[in-house]
Amino acid sequence: MTRKLQSTINKISPVLAIAAILILWQSLSSAGIVPKYMLPSPLDVVSAFIKDFPLLMMHAETTLTEAFLGMAAGTALGFVIAVLMDRFHLFYKSVYPIIVLTQTVPTVAIAPLLVLWMGYGILPKITLIVIITFFPVTVSLLEGFRSADPDALNLLKAMGANRLQCFTHIKLPSALGQFFSGMKISASYSVVGAVVSEWLGGFAGLGVYMTRVRKSYSFDKMFAVIFFISLISLMLMLLVSYVRKAVMPWEKTEKGQN
Numbered sequence: 001m002t003r004k005l006q007s008t009i010n011k012i013s014p015v016l017a018i019a020a021i022l023i024l025w026q027s028l029s030s031a032g033i034v035p036k037y038m039l040p041s042p043l044d045v046v047s048a049f050i051k052d053f054p055l056l057m058m059h060a061e062t063t064l065t066e067a068f069l070g071m072a073a074g075t076a077l078g079f080v081i082a083v084l085m086d087r088f089h090l091f092y093k094s095v096y097p098i099i100v101l102t103q104t105v106p107t108v109a110i111a112p113l114l115v116l117w118m119g120y121g122i123l124p125k126i127t128l129i130v131i132i133t134f135f136p137v138t139v140s141l142l143e144g145f146r147s148a149d150p151d152a153l154n155l156l157k158a159m160g161a162n163r164l165q166c167f168t169h170i171k172l173p174s175a176l177g178q179f180f181s182g183m184k185i186s187a188s189y190s191v192v193g194a195v196v197s198e199w200l201g202g203f204a205g206l207g208v209y210m211t212r213v214r215k216s217y218s219f220d221k222m223f224a225v226i227f228f229i230s231l232i233s234l235m236l237m238l239l240v241s242y243v244r245k246a247v248m249p250w251e252k253t254e255k256g257q258n
Helices: 004-030 042-051 053-087 089-102 106-120 123-146 148-160 163-199 205-216 221-246 248-258
Strands: none
Touching: 042 163, 042 221, 053 089, 053 123, 053 205, 053 221, 089 123, 106 123, 106 148, 106 163, 123 205, 148 163, 163 205, 163 221, 163 248, 205 221, 221 248
């Protein structure tokens, strides 16, 4: 009974914490302690979200298209680089510092250059998302490849397996957990990267919408789009978790046995 109660508390505690923050936020706004032009109330934000929902969905379609294309390209690039770094030690020594260096440059510093070089179309946005998303996938996959059981690899080699068979049957399955962990990070980064790139130029997208409402001082709409972007990122992360469960059904069996 105690364990069941603890499980229930663990499930509802995040909801209670969010509800407490919203109640406090609404109270401060309703009492006039914080001016609405500085911090609109949750009810104002919800009202703005409902009012502009069709427009938000139109812009979200553009942002999600950019995010999915950039994330797909970033994942493919990260996979190829991780495989090459695992296979060739010289390639790892040469490329890994460059990969780390790409992540030290602020996104807002790269975006204007990409717009200058590639224009205001979709290409600079996808390029920026690729730069942001490939790193978590690369690092997580590389760690997964190197965490493969050496005894299992030696056994397969003793049985006459080639490198591809060792990779397919041992290294890749052992790296799937880390891969999906990196994909979760990349999923949230992809939306943020798309929005940041849209700030600097574009004709549609949630970043463009955010820039327009900011210039008109519509802070209720600003908060609405911020929460909408957070919701999209959360849904993408949940989608990755769902795909992970579908691809790795043995994880559920192992947890049940434990």
